[in-house]
Amino acid sequence: MKRTYRFTATISDGKHHDGEAAGTVRADTDAEARALVADWVRQDGARKNRTWHATHIELN
Numbered sequence: 416m417k418r419t420y421r422f423t424a425t426i427s428d429g430k431h432h433d434g435e436a437a438g439t440v441r442a443d444t445d446a447e448a449r450a451l452v453a454d455w456v457r458q459d460g461a462r463k464n465r466t467w468h469a470t471h472i473e474l475n
Contacts, residue, residue, distance in 0.1 A: 417441045420448040424456055425471040433467060448474055 420440050426433045436456060442448035453469045460467030 421475040423473045424469040427470045
């Protein structure tokens with residue numbers, strides 16, 4: 416059964432701390448939620464012509 420996870424992710428391009436992102440994802444497990452957040456950060460960076468990665472993800 417999917418549940419809604421709230422997340423805060425620290426974002427970096429590998430050289431600089433680029434900020435934080437916050438939002439929600441729906442997933443069955445913590446691991447799936449973390450994977451969805453990491454993928455979202457990567458895709459959001461690509462839309463903005465950046466190479467972003469989530470370096471730290473907190474789930475609530």
